[in-house]
Amino acid sequence: MIPHVILLVSITGLIFTYPFDDYFRFTLGVVVLATLLLYFQRLPALRIAVLSGALTLLLRTTLKYPFVDESLLSAFMHNLPAFGYYLGYGLLFRLLKVRNYTGNIPALILLLSLCDIASNCVELIIRREVVGRTLETIFTEIVAVGVGRSLLTVIGYYSLKRYRDFVLAEDHAARYAELIFIIAKLKAELFYLKKSSNDIELVMEKGYTLYQSLNAAYPGELAKADSPAARALAIARDIHEVKKDYYRVTRGIEEILDIAVCEEGLPLSEFFQIVEQNTRRYINGLDKPVTITFDYRGELVTDQYYAIVSILNNLITNAVEAIQAAGVIAVTGQWNSGRLVLVVADNGPGIPPAETELIFAPGYSTKFSEVTGQMSTGLGLSHVKHLTESLGGQIIVTSKPGKTIFTVSLPLTNLRKME
Structure with a gap:
């Protein structure tokens, strides 16, 4: 990782401006260097700064030398003070223990500004080339740039940290x-x-x-x-x-x-989103053009979400398996009049009337694996019926060719709605 950081700092160090019309310059590489040193706590600050300065010196010398009328040694000596800046910055960053103040923004900006201002002063002293400017003017510009770059560094650091927290939150949710x-x-x-x-x-x-x-x-x-x-x-x-x-x-x-198992409740919208994410991953892994929609309304919060997730998961899986070619599945959930109503509808071939009651019997199934030739266990709908009844609810199925609807109705009193 260290080589990548050094290369990034050195390349961004080629983005600069000349404030005093001589070899002294303000670069963007300093902001990148400080941001990465703050974000990656294990990076050796002094070594990174020294190596970045060395590579910056090399790049500036080799890239500019072919276009100026001077010797390679002269071009090297003109850019050598920049190395002094990076060396000074690394030393101050380490001595002032800047990383210990990431939780205190004013102190962090102050210390970063001191590192930048002092290092710029070191470079100016080495150069001895600034003419036509008063000391007050020079120092004012150095302080302004130091504070400005420190502000950019802090913004960059907290942006990276915020992005990391976002990624971790996404991973935690998954x-x-x-x-x-x-x-x-x-x-x-x-x-x-x-x-x-x-x-x-x-x-x-x-x-x-x-x-x-x-x-x-x-x-x-x-x-x-x-x-x-x-x-x-x-x-x-x-x-x-x-x-x-x-x-x-x-x-x-x-x-x-x-x-x-967590005893705390989850809102209807949250575990519906969990079901939706899992279902879309499942469908994406199948060679089946199935379109599925989810619609959930209400602010119900319940601790029985494992049972509800299992009910929805089994009904949706059955619907996906029942669809023979391209199909559409609609999943809805809403609560009103003291009941939570879950509906899973598909446009599959339908269930014959004679089998409508049999589908909830343990072991009953018409599905088999085309790979192994084995029948399905037929426990999914039986489990759905058991869970529904254990929550004091009921499940109704209506079916005809091209339309099958499973409706699960659960009383809110048994879902322990939490305020």
């Missing part, structure tokens, strides 16, 4: 959006994991009941390892071990979610 979707998906998986745990519990009870029945019907048979009663008991024990493993997994996921 990571936060990803976290919300990850947690929403984990919650969905946890629901089915718990359902499987309950199923395992029932199977274990049936296995143990079978063992008891066999043991009662055939007393003494348990002592035989291959007897039906012994095998039924062994199966019940194995299922019990699986049940304990499931419990450990579900408990571990719950603990992770307890740490990750």
